[in-house]
Amino acid sequence: MSTVEPQYNHCIEVERQFGRAKFGLMSNQVWVDDPKRLLFVLSRYKFVSKMLSGVNSALEIGCADAFGTRLVRQVVPNVLATDIDPIFIQDCIDRIQPNDKWNVSYAVHDIVEKPVYQSDKFDAAFSLDVFEHIDPSNERRYIENLIKSIKPDGMVIIGCPSLESQKYASPGSLEGHVNCKNGEDLKKLYQEYFNSVLLFSMNDEVVHTGFLKMANYLFVVCCGVKNV
Template sequence: MVNERLNFRDEQYKVLDLVDHLARYSLVKNLCENKDVLDAACGEGYGSFLIAESWNAKSVTAIDISQDAIESARENFQSSKIKYICHDLEQIENILTPKSFDIVISLETIEHLKSPETFLAIIKNILKPDGIVIISCPNDYWWYQNQEDSNPYHLSKYHLNEFQGLCQQYLGKVSQIMIGTSVIGIGNIYLETEKTDKKSSKDIISNLQYAELQKLPICDGIDSQKCSYFLGIWGLNQQQQVKENFVIYPSLLEVYRQYGYYLNNNSLDQHLVWLENRVKNLDNEVQETQSQLQEIHSQLQQAKEKILEIENSKFWKLRNLWFKVKSMLYLTR
């Protein structure tokens, strides 16, 4: 699993962490222009910076409970349109004006809260009547599949229906549900694409590049039980829809080949399971047929014994004697 928070004081470029975190924030890219945005649990401010400077929000109020995170945000992602605040999210009604935000975005936060109900009620109160809410939640039941395993920083684990049900109690019917998952494919990149040898995560955030993408139909059985996280969006009107989006990075072709091996082996495994089930079914059919044959044999044996019993009876002997006498009388005529 990725780190809980991106650390921008670390100069090392950690591509998987960056991809995972940026994918969530990128959903708001086409919604926040000229909007007043609350970034609840902003971490070190990279998402708030993108919203303000790259995606042209009117203002961003960025709140996090970690003083260290807020100080790092002020160091690395300063903007005249961003106000960084260190505060407990379950008490922000004391510092925020009701009905003052067009968009509230809260990513990977709800699982950390002692009282998520309090937080959701606050969101409802500070949101403008036609405002939009975007909330994501990790699928910890996939990341930690053994019951004894859990994320030490998470106070709650949610299935999709639990996450959705909790949020809908306070925010109303969800407009759109999405899930986060990995993507794989082939891309066309410039031969001279800049390497990351001397690039930090901060540099990359400040100079994001966008590419054309084409998604193909899913064939790998991806669903809400096998995804990385859930994401709910509230407040969209009938004309609005958040499009599917992807944050990708060019990787070694070996990764693509290994995935091909996985798909092939998975297909072979499925066929093997089918064959094993077929053998079991045939075994059951053979056992059932053997049971039927044994029953028929038993019935046949009982019939033979019954016939023998009849043949040895006095009635049967008299019957045979009668037919002999009758035959003799017929011959004397």
């Protein structure tokens, strides 16, 4: 079998060597229900990958099916993706392809309960679409255990929907969103723990520094852990 234009034979070679990649459990649902949303999710991971370019190790909290995690793995040699739900982690493991050059490690973990301990702490941690699911009574434990998982000079990136966006959220999203904040309050919270907190707006797939109250998604990029 050969393609009409020979340069596309590489597509066949890749399939023979690695097999066909599969959607994850959550990305499959998104692709079926609202395909454009997959673009938004991947754009969030791309932003994280740009911020973390050059670091050696990164921890992801709340990876779900980790479909976008390989964008970070492209620039970070060592990535551990964790989630509280064993079903999602098993889905990630089941989809590992042979000879995958973007290999990621996976683990079940509840960051509210304890930090992620390993022999050498992570250079960075990131958590997308998780903070809004953390009960306000647990948000500080979430942040503090994230900090305990990284090096003192490490970076933390948090992405979450804005409070203003919630009137447009789907019923399914609203059911799990118990802790959305506006941009000012989100930044103020993380400034209690970090010397530098950069706040970004996001609309669809575009990250910008525009008017916060019109942002449907927020990022905080946090550096320099305070002694609190």
